[in-house]
Amino acid sequence: MGERFYITTPIYYPSDNLHLGHAYTTVAADALARYYRQRGYETWFLTGTDEHGQRIERRAAEAGKTPKEFVDGIVAGIRELWRELHISCDDFIRTSEPRHEKVVQAIFTRLYEQGDIYKSEYVGWYCTPCETFWLESKLKEGRLCPDCGRPVELTREESYKFRLSKYEDQLLRYIEEHPDFIQPESRRNEMTNFIKQGLEDLAVTRTTVKWGIPVPFDPKHTIYVWLDALSNYISALGYGTEDDTLFRKFWPADVHLMGKEIVRFHAIIWPIILLALGLPLPKKVFGHGWLLYGKAGEKMSKSRGNVVDPRELIRRYGVDAVRYYLLREVPFGADGTYTEEQLILRTNVDLANDLGNLLSRTTQMINKFAGGRVPAPVPAVDDGILQAAVAEALAGMTAAMDRLEISDALASLWKAVARANKYIDEQAPWALARDPAQADRLATVLYNLAEAQRILAVALTPFLVETPEKIWDQLGLDPTGVRTQPWEEAVAWGGLPPGTAIRRGAPLFPRNPMPGSRRTGPAPAANR
Ligand code: MSP
Numbered sequence: 001m002g003e004r005f006y007i008t009t010p011i012y013y014p015s016d017n018l019h020l021g022h023a024y025t026t027v028a029a030d031a032l033a034r035y036y037r038q039r040g041y042e043t044w045f046l047t048g049t050d051e052h053g054q055r056i057e058r059r060a061a062e063a064g065k066t067p068k069e070f071v072d073g074i075v076a077g078i079r080e081l082w083r084e085l086h087i088s089c090d091d092f093i094r095t096s097e098p099r100h101e102k103v104v105q106a107i108f109t110r111l112y113e114q115g116d117i118y119k120s121e122y123v124g125w126y127c128t129p130c131e132t133f134w135l136e137s138k139l140k141e142g143r144l145c146p147d148c149g150r151p152v153e154l155t156r157e158e159s160y161k162f163r164l165s166k167y168e169d170q171l172l173r174y175i176e177e178h179p180d181f182i183q184p185e186s187r188r189n190e191m192t193n194f195i196k197q198g199l200e201d202l203a204v205t206r207t208t209v210k211w212g213i214p215v216p217f218d219p220k221h222t223i224y225v226w227l228d229a230l231s232n233y234i235s236a237l238g239y240g241t242e243d244d245t246l247f248r249k250f251w252p253a254d255v256h257l258m259g260k261e262i263v264r265f266h267a268i269i270w271p272i273i274l275l276a277l278g279l280p281l282p283k284k285v286f287g288h289g290w291l292l293y294g295k296a297g298e299k300m301s302k303s304r305g306n307v308v309d310p311r312e313l314i315r316r317y318g319v320d321a322v323r324y325y326l327l328r329e330v331p332f333g334a335d336g337t338y339t340e341e342q343l344i345l346r347t348n349v350d351l352a353n354d355l356g357n358l359l360s361r362t363t364q365m366i367n368k369f370a371g372g373r374v375p376a377p378v379p380a381v382d383d384g385i386l387q388a389a390v391a392e393a394l395a396g397m398t399a400a401m402d403r404l405e406i407s408d409a410l411a412s413l414w415k416a417v418a419r420a421n422k423y424i425d426e427q428a429p430w431a432l433a434r435d436p437a438q439a440d441r442l443a444t445v446l447y448n449l450a451e452a453q454r455i456l457a458v459a460l461t462p463f464l465v466e467t468p469e470k471i472w473d474q475l476g477l478d479p480t481g482v483r484t485q486p487w488e489e490a491v492a493w494g495g496l497p498p499g500t501a502i503r504r505g506a507p508l509f510p511r512n513p514m515p516g517s518r519r520t521g522p523a524p525a526a527n528r
Pocket of ligand 1: 009010011012013020021022024025050229230231257258259260261262289290291292299300301
């Protein structure tokens with residue numbers, strides 16, 4: 001096809017163990033990367049860690065370690081979490097790596113030489129946990145950080161500044177001419193209003209923080225975290241280095257994905273850095289909502305002490321239940337409140353009852369009424385109902401994915417799952433089996449059910465990492481094919497060879513008891 005797709009997550013602060021809110025961004029990016037890969041795009045999926053700055057410096061000192069020792073341990077844990085969630089990133093960039101540092105230094109030098117960075121003085125209020133400078137006028141009462149509510153510190157120091165103001169009009173024009181650039185729309189409006197109030201030049205170095213990339217021609221300054229951090233999206237591609245093959249292939253990014261609180265940096269500072277470097281801007285900056293926690297609906301975050309450990313949930317419910325929950329529960333873009341009850345309900349209803357039961361009923365009937373082999377359909381008696389339902393579900397899914405509406409994409413697939421369950425009830429294969437004159441209908445109905453699930457398993461591969469393989473395996477197919485067969489061929493109706501010996505296995509998902517009760521959610525579809 002020759003088309004390419006480059007998607008990034010933010011790079012994570014390795015100051016603590018990551019929680020479910022962090023996993024949310026990465027799992028969503030993973031689903032999009034897997035989707036484009038499956039559709040035949042040459043795909044590059046980047047994630048990593050944002051390791052410099054005062055916060056890490058302090059945390060390391062508290063732990064009695066050097067910053068590098070401190071972050072190494074945490075980064076290993078982050079990589080392990082991504083492995084447990086089956087995050088399919090193509091690269092993992094650490095801002096402490098020499099390959100990143102030298103690109104940032106080159107960018108800084110170039111911006112300085114062309115006059116976009118100049119030496120000045122910085123006076124302002126700094127929130128260490130957020131790594132953000134604030135104007136006095138933006139502070140909350142009591143000199144508190146407007147984002148996290150913690151006290152800020154007054155800082156005054158020599159600092160290099162980046163001329164954001166110079167590019168204000170150019171950026172506004174770009175945003176107006178490219179309505180898809182900042183999404184969802186509410187965030188675009190926020191950003192244009194913010195820019196229209198006027199941009200102040202940004203302090204991009206500090207002399208009081210040692211844990212950072214030194215300014216090459218003035219090493220008492222270290223480069224301030226956002227200029228350092230944002231550059232990862234191109235340093236990881238080898239921008240400005242001898243081997244910039246990846247950069248030439250994948251830049252500009254198709255999607256920078258992030259939580260809404262950091263859209264400002266990605267939609268204003270980052271594009272201005274790129275404009276100053278004469279580089280094309282990313283096609284889309286998408287700010288998703290927050291995972292909230294508890295009755296008060298607070299953002300899940302370490303500082304609020306309300307974090308949920310994704311590792312624990314994976315151990316309890318399995319990786320696909322956790323991924324499904326994150327991707328399905330909240331319309332992508334909006335905030336949503338996490339509860340374990342809702343995760344269990346989604347698992348019991350959507351996964352165990354709807355999807356799991358469909359496969360279990362189908363394989364049971366193929367064993368009972370067709371000797372364990374997928375029967376050959378008879379076109380003359382085919383109603384075409386499931387073929388149409390699957391085609392509609394796929395069309396809905398792909399349209400939703402193109403709009404980054406991941407939850408809607410799953411909802412669309414579940415319409416076909418529901419239709420197939422209803423099909424069993426309507427067609428009543430057990431009744432057809434009692435009437436020899438209905439042998440062709442019975443064969444066709446069973447084929448349609450198995451074939452619908454073969455295709456749905458392919459469509460589920462971006463979201464779920466174990467279940468599609470299990471479905472293909474139970475249908476008697478080579479499970480590796482569910483991800484490797486080219487999309488168009490894999491989703492074409494009729495691909496399941498009649499005569500395939502099925503391998504009925506364990507239920508796809510066990511039903512979980514609700515915490516504190518023995519109830520397991522609604523009764524399975526078969527008993528309703
Ligand atoms: N290091 C910066 C990003 C620099 S990108 C050049 C950063 N790191 S972070 O670790 O604090 O956040 C990483 C991602 O996790 C962000 O997209 C953030 O929005 C997301 N989330 C952190 N808590 C979250 C929730 N409770 N809910 C959803 N996403 C949240 O910011």
